[in-house]
Amino acid sequence: MSNPNENASEPLYVEDSHLKEFDARVVKAGPKFVILDRTAFYPESGGQPSDTGVITYAGGEAMVRKVMRRGRDIYHYLNGDIPVGTEVHGVIEWAPRHWNMRRHSGEHLLTGLFERHGSGPKVYSDLERLDFKPSELDEETVREVEAEFNAIVDEDILLRIYYASREELDVGDDTRKQEFLEKIPRNVDRLRMVDMPGHALTFCVGTHVKSTGEIGRLAKLAFSKAKKGRKIIHFFLEQAL
Ligand SMILES: [Zn+2]
Secondary structure (H helix, E strand, O other), X not given: OOOOOOOOOEEHHHHOOOOOEEEEEEXXXXXXXXXXXXXXXXXXXXXXXXXXXXXXXXXXXXXXXXXXXXXXXXXXEEOOOOOOOOEEEEEEOHHHHHHHHHHHHHHHHHHHHHXXXXXXXXXXXXXXXXXXXXXXXXXXXXXHHHHHHHHHHHHOOEOEEEEEXXXXXXXXXXXXXXXXXXXXXXXXXXXXXXXXXXXXXXXXXXXXXXXXXXXXXXXXEEEEEOHHHOEEXXXXXXXXX
8 A cells, every 4th residue: 555544544533523423435344344434433542432323325224333443444343234335324322422522521631630639640541430659649639629620610611622743742841741652653743632721631532522511510539549559539420411
């Protein structure tokens, strides 16, 4: 392949995390999978699970059960076959995607707040959990973060997403951010930054809400201690906005 971008799937979810439906064409296909020229289906990545939904076309439809990125291609795993060249219409199952987006964005905000309170390095995170180690976090700080989080949700602050080169991105003496940059392949110099102005800034290729109000308030923020100075935070959002 002379041009590596020639057959890459255009990831529509990058520019528009709220896109629920789209038109595309099947460019590769196999038993129970397709690769499309463009897609709004988010592939499992960065702690965010993949989307599900349906792909319809003239004469049929297939359920999208899982979406995975392999190299530059985004594989949609289906319950049936669709031939190459077929024009299709994709529809994301929105409720789970939005719930994932809200929790993922909430994790950004919580990380920013905990770091500001001297949480220590984050060593693990998913859609309902954050681990810091070594960490001096205590119950009082956790309750402060909880109150701040809910106040920022009530403020409904717009997120800002922008691109920066490594040089433009001055991480200063922040060793966690330096280490984070080290993990990104050297050939990636267009970093997608997700900023909750004043509260959380991080490199991320996931899908996010438009404003902090769309995250929703915390229903519960639980705190526990583990071995060797590890502190574990379990967070749960209120489902209704
Ligand atoms: Zn993110």
